[in-house]
Amino acid sequence: MIIKNKVSLLSIMGLVPFVLLSFGVWFIPFNLPYEALCLPFFLYALMINSFLSGNLWSYNLDQRISPIVPIIFFFLPLAVFFVMTIITYNSLQLGPILGLSAVLAFISSFLGIYFYELKNKEHEPYYSRLRLRLTAVVVICHLSWAAFFIRIIT
Secondary structure (H helix, E strand, O other): OOHHHHHHHHHHHHHHHHHHHHHHHHHOOOOOOOHHHHHHHHHHHHHHHHHHHHHHHHHHHHOOOOOHHHHHHHHHHHHHHHHHHHHOOOOOOHHHHHHHHHHHHHHHHHHHHHHHHHHHOOOOHHHHHHHHHHHHHHHHHHHHHHHHHHHHHO
């Protein structure tokens, strides 16, 4: 199998947890709390965010470019979650508000990584198209969670 096919296959397989967890929340039984899907989703998103921002970080260091932007993308979801935890500590809607803020932070980070990469790195055309599709699916999955949390809040 050539590299192009391996990259495509592994990338698409990496979307499976995003898709299953983000759309599965709409079909969970009533006796199962949404956190059972929310926590694995956010942990997986954090892992993928760390992987992508870490790659950019090392690329920037290799190219002798300041790594500050990838570092910001790395810490963005963690920082937003931490700030929202402090702000909403006494709120009755702690879970959904934290979830929504985490979703928005991840969307910002994934889109930021994509556009930063698009601007600063040369890729083969097939990979550029693949990254666009992957990022679009990941953002749609996060928007599904955003809609879910907004439904709970309202």
